Amino acid sequence: MPDAASPARPIIQTRRLTSPEATAAFASALADRLGAGDVLCLEGDLGAGKTHFARSLIRHLQTAHGALAEDVPSPSFTLVQTYEAGPLEIWHADLYRLSDPWEVDELGLSDAFDDALCLVEWPDRLGPDVPQRALWITLRMVPEAEDARDITLASHQPDRWIGKVPA
Numbered sequence: 001m002p003d004a005a006s007p008a009r010p011i012i013q014t015r016r017l018t019s020p021e022a023t024a025a026f027a028s029a030l031a032d033r034l035g036a037g038d039v040l041c042l043e044g045d046l047g048a049g050k051t052h053f054a055r056s057l058i059r060h061l062q063t064a065h066g067a068l069a070e071d072v073p074s075p076s077f078t079l080v081q082t083y084e085a086g087p088l089e090i091w092h093a094d095l096y097r098l099s100d101p102w103e104v105d106e107l108g109l110s111d112a113f114d115d116a117l118c119l120v121e122w123p124d125r126l127g128p129d130v131p132q133r134a135l136w137i138t139l140r141m142v143p144e145a146e147d148a149r150d151i152t153l154a155s156h157q158p159d160r161w162i163g164k165v166p167a
Contacts, residue, residue, distance in 0.1 A: 009136055009154040012161055016142065017149045023049055023139075024056035026151065029166040031057040032064070034117050036088060038164075039131050041123035044139035049149050053139065054092050054119045061085035061117075080107050082116075089116040101127030132156045135165075 017023045034040075040057075042050040055072040065086030072083070072092070079097065083090040091112045095104070104110060104126055112118050113131050123130055135155050142148040155161050 009156055010158050012135075012153045012155060012158050012165055014150065014152045017151055018145065019147045020049070020052060023053055023149055023151075024060075026166065027053045027056035028060035030164070031060045033164040033166070034061075036115055036117060037113070037133075039113055039118045039120065039134040041126075041130060041134045041136045042119060042121045042139070043123060043136065045141065048139040048141055050121045050139060051094075053137065054121065057119065058083050058085070058090055058092060061088065061090065080109065091116045091118045093118065093120045095120065095122040095125035098122075098125040101125065101129055104129055133160055135161050 015026075017026055034057075040054075042053060044050055058072050062083065062085045065088070072081070079095065080091060080093045083092065089112075091109065093107065093109055098104065109118065109120070109126075110129060120126065120134075123134070123136070133155070135153060138152040138154070140150045140152075142150055153161070153165055
């Protein structure tokens, strides 16, 4: 897994989320600042909370636009799930099962990067096709606190995210 602290991707923010509810609240606060063309690359070990984060963000956007929050399953087997939140189309992708970046083209994900809000779990599978504007969200389990997660936000274009990332 790429290191979120690499010089090529400056860190915007690091914080500890002390519970699943705190993770959901942070995802909801971020959701309110996102729109079409935003790409979130969710990385972390299995069980780190990537899908919980994505589910919380998607459901928040749906209810914020007056819709009933849908069931948001992990797209592990379908690879991509799409949702509507008012006029905003949301793509949630889990690329864990992909073995080669060229497979992404078959999913249509590259086109969605421009027209939809995209949440991509296992973004390393995109290879060089990760948009430079993407926000990398790294979730790490905290050994001494079972429900806590450390979250790091980084981007190749950090100025794009200043003001969008909740303080």
